[in-house]
Amino acid sequence: MKKPQFSFMSLAIGLVLLLLAASMIYPFLYMLAVSLSGDKYVIKGAVTLIPKGLNTKVYRIVLDDPRIFTAYRNTILYVFVGTAISLAATSLGAYALSKKNMLFHTAFTYLIVFTMFFGGGMIPTFLVVRGLGLVDSIWGMVLPTAISTWNLIIMRTFFAGFPSELEESGKIDGLNDFQVFYYLVMPVTKAIFATIGLFYAVGIWNNFYSALLYLRSQEHFPLQVVLRNIILAGQVRSSNVTSVGGDQLVVEESLKYAVIMVSTLPILLVYPFLQKYFVKGAMIGSVKG
DSSP states (O other), X not given: OOOOOOOHHHHXXXXXXXXXXXHHHHHHHXXXXXXXXXXXXXXXXXXXXXXXXXXXXXXXXXXXXXXXXHHHHHHHHHHHHXXXXXXXXXXXXXXXXXXXXXXXXXXXXXXXXXXXXXXXXXXXXXXHHHHTTOTTSHHHHHXXXXXXXXXXXXXHHHHHTXXXXXXXXHHHTTOOHHHHIIIIXXXXXXXXXXXXXXXHHHHHHTOOXXXXXXXXXXXXXXXXXXXXXXXXXXXXXXXXXXXXXXXXXXXXXXXXXXXXXXXXXXXXXXXXHHHHHHHHHHHHHHHOO
């Protein structure tokens, strides 16, 4: 059995990756430490990576707000419905574009790629959404951003490498194009569906722009907008201390970091379960074809 070979290059790559990982993890650890520390330690700037004077007051303030549960419900609803619609539309469009014998294949491909570089802009898009009656509804949050051109191209490249022999065998057995896609293609392409689904889910979870444009009622607001309003609702009484919810005084920095943690951690917890599909789908979808 050969012993593993270590070289200067492998050591250098390992150190670089370690530094990159540390630079990405450090902000989360710091924000968590500050949000869990006592007010006097935060004001003095004495917090590093370990909480000092453990204090969960800011989390109670954020989570006890009745708007938070409504916002979480709305955001989860938008994520599930929006991701399902986006995956269905993107996968069907990508599968069709992967067939070079499709009528007007080249023209449709150029038209879709064109949208990556040129768009109508905010005002024309808003006028279209309002004209379709999608303002202040769930559809205004999920339909205008249902298809990402970049994700569609990745899926098209992935489907282009699917063995044509399997599709032909399915058609010999009497399957039409939709049945071939559903029964033969989808079961063996879970990696790309998980990858693109994660892209869409994260995008919808963090979708702040569409909510500001298309939503009017507070009961429809997603988590990002509500958390923003919690911060903006505070009245600054000094350079560090903010009043939230009447007489509750909190350090403004602690409140901001608690809001970031509440809005970020749930979507981060999903990633480990999709990591194996994510790596495989992203690599194959971007290289093959």
